[in-house]
Amino acid sequence: MAFDEIRSVAAKLEAEIASGPIVPTVTPQEIRDYLASRYDFTKPLALDDVIADVERMLRTWQVQVTHPRYFGLFNPSVTLASIIAETIVAMYNPQLAAWRTSPAANEVERHTLVWLTGKFGFPSGAIANFTNGGAEANLSAVIVALTRAFPDYGEHGLRRLSASPTIYLTGEAHATFNKIAHMTGLGRRAIRTVATDRHLKMDPGDLARQVTEDRKAGFAPFMVVGTAGTTAAGVIDPLPELARFCRSQDLWFHVDAAWGGAAIISPRLRGHLAGIEAADSITCDAHKWFSVPMAAGMFFCRHPAAAAEAFRAETSYMPGKTAGPVHDPYTSSVQWSRRFIGLKLFLALAHLGEPGYVEMIERQAHMGDVLRESLKRAGWRVVNTTPLPLVCFTREGLVTAKFLQALYQRQIAWMSEVQLGDGPPVVRACITSFRTTESDIEWVVREMGRLT
Ligand SMILES: Cc1ncc(COP(=O)(O)O)c(C=O)c1O
Numbered sequence: 108m109a110f111d112e113i114r115s116v117a118a119k120l121e122a123e124i125a126s127g128p129i130v131p132t133v134t135p136q137e138i139r140d141y142l143a144s145r146y147d148f149t150k151p152l153a154l155d156d157v158i159a160d161v162e163r164m165l166r167t168w169q170v171q172v173t174h175p176r177y178f179g180l181f182n183p184s185v186t187l188a189s190i191i192a193e194t195i196v197a198m199y200n201p202q203l204a205a206w207r208t209s210p211a212a213n214e215v216e217r218h219t220l221v222w223l224t225g226k227f228g229f230p231s232g233a234i235a236n237f238t239n240g241g242a243e244a245n246l247s248a249v250i251v252a253l254t255r256a257f258p259d260y261g262e263h264g265l266r267r268l269s270a271s272p273t274i275y276l277t278g279e280a281h282a283t284f285n286k287i288a289h290m291t292g293l294g295r296r297a298i299r300t301v302a303t304d305r306h307l308k309m310d311p312g313d314l315a316r317q318v319t320e321d322r323k324a325g326f327a328p329f330m331v332v333g334t335a336g337t338t339a340a341g342v343i344d345p346l347p348e349l350a351r352f353c354r355s356q357d358l359w360f361h362v363d364a365a366w367g368g369a370a371i372i373s374p375r376l377r378g379h380l381a382g383i384e385a386a387d388s389i390t391c392d393a394h395k396w397f398s399v400p401m402a403a404g405m406f407f408c409r410h411p412a413a414a415a416e417a418f419r420a421e422t423s424y425m426p427g428k429t430a431g432p433v434h435d436p437y438t439s440s441v442q443w444s445r446r447f448i449g450l451k452l453f454l455a456l457a458h459l460g461e462p463g464y465v466e467m468i469e470r471q472a473h474m475g476d477v478l479r480e481s482l483k484r485a486g487w488r489v490v491n492t493t494p495l496p497l498v499c500f501t502r503e504g505l506v507t508a509k510f511l512q513a514l515y516q517r518q519i520a521w522m523s524e525v526q527l528g529d530g531p532p533v534v535r536a537c538i539t540s541f542r543t544t545e546s547d548i549e550w551v552v553r554e555m556g557r558l559t
Pocket of ligand 1: 180181239240241242243245281283334336337338363364365366392404
């Protein structure tokens with residue numbers, strides 16, 4: 108099948124987005140009135156007209172995350188192969204819940220995940236599955252960790268445990284864990300916030316102290332979350348120290364590498380993730396630095412038996428278990444019906460090849476360095492420390508919210524405001540598009556100088 112039309116539409120869209128506005132100005136009422144005036148669903152409309160209208164809405168009323176000057180929240184530009192993959196998946200609509208229904212799709216996902224499992228240094232017996240995103244992967248980690256640590260949890264729930272379980276992470280870890288603590292019945296107070304050093308990395312001394320105190324007070328510590336590329340500042344926690352501590356204390360070590368995990372395939376960057384190979388589980392999103400469309404997260408787990416126990420399910424209406432070395436994803440992961448999420452990573456990887464992917468990731472890391480240096484030269488103060496392409500910065504007397512408003516109004520770039528630790532708000536700029544060039548960066552920094 109030829110996908111020439113998608114190719115040319117994608118190329119045209121890319122050019123139009125790059126030369127158009129990045130930030131919309133629209134009110135909810137404007138959009139609601141527009142939709143109400145056109146779509147009451149009482150009669151059919153010409154599909155071509157509706158498609159053109161939807162595209163117009165997306166072009167006008169959206170922060171353009173695939174714009175080369177979108178320096179945003181880990182939402183990437185997307186590769187052509189991954190766009191085509193999405194179309195193929197929608198056309199065939201494979202159901203991946205059970206292996207027998209979709210042998211080809213299940214094996215394509217497995218093949219892709221085995222490749223990345225090896226890059227992370229996990230053993231070949233580790234289990235991995237695609238998720239909707241990092242939140243689901245983190246949820247999977249907590250459920251499997253609870254199941255392994257507390258054999259009664261699955262049948263009797265937390266109420267049967269003799270001590271309340273606790274999780275350890277820093278204030279820079281992703282806020283999904285607060286929701287997960289709520290959803291799993293642990294309760295938000297099960298989260299212990301570990302102190303950080305001046306670079307916002309987890310302080311292993313404070314971790315040890317809190318675990319000891321909690322044990323003395325009758326709690327049941329069971330899990331530590333290290334982040335490899337924090338959302339606000341791209342910080343990588345001291346993974347080797349955390350891994351050693353967790354092993355010595357029999358604690359589950361989860362690494363949330365939702366964004367930063369992609370660096371593992373780069374010979375130049377992977378050293379920064381050393382220690383991740385000793386994790387019990389890893390979150391890594393394909394829809395972040397691997398540059399495929401949402402939704403595509405991944406969950407890697409060293410303990411397949413614990414995952415199978417956590418998500419076991421038996422019914423008469425699903426296809427029977429297939430003999431051989433295969434598993435049915437609905438019995439070893441959160442989801443039941445399962446979309447063919449992994450094709451977009453598989454197709455992009457097959458198309459670019461590993462060297463092409465490495466080049467794309469290293470190029471973005473280099474653009475992060477260019478941005479950092481360019482900001483410093485222009486008199487900005489960079490306030491975060493990371494080898495990843497995420498730069499937080501400020502300057503004396505800057506009112507961040509006002510600065511960003513002017514940045515958006517003049518369509519210079521999209522950046523965001525963030526607070527690191529308990530410091531004042533600063534500006535956060537992340538290279539998320541493989542299309543961002545040095546001249547984009549130089550232009551943005553020059554224009555920013557005119558705003559302050
Ligand atoms: C470190 C980290 N973990 C988890 C998540 C949640 O991932 P998702 O939005 O894919 O659910 C994010 C999102 O930005 C993240 O940065």
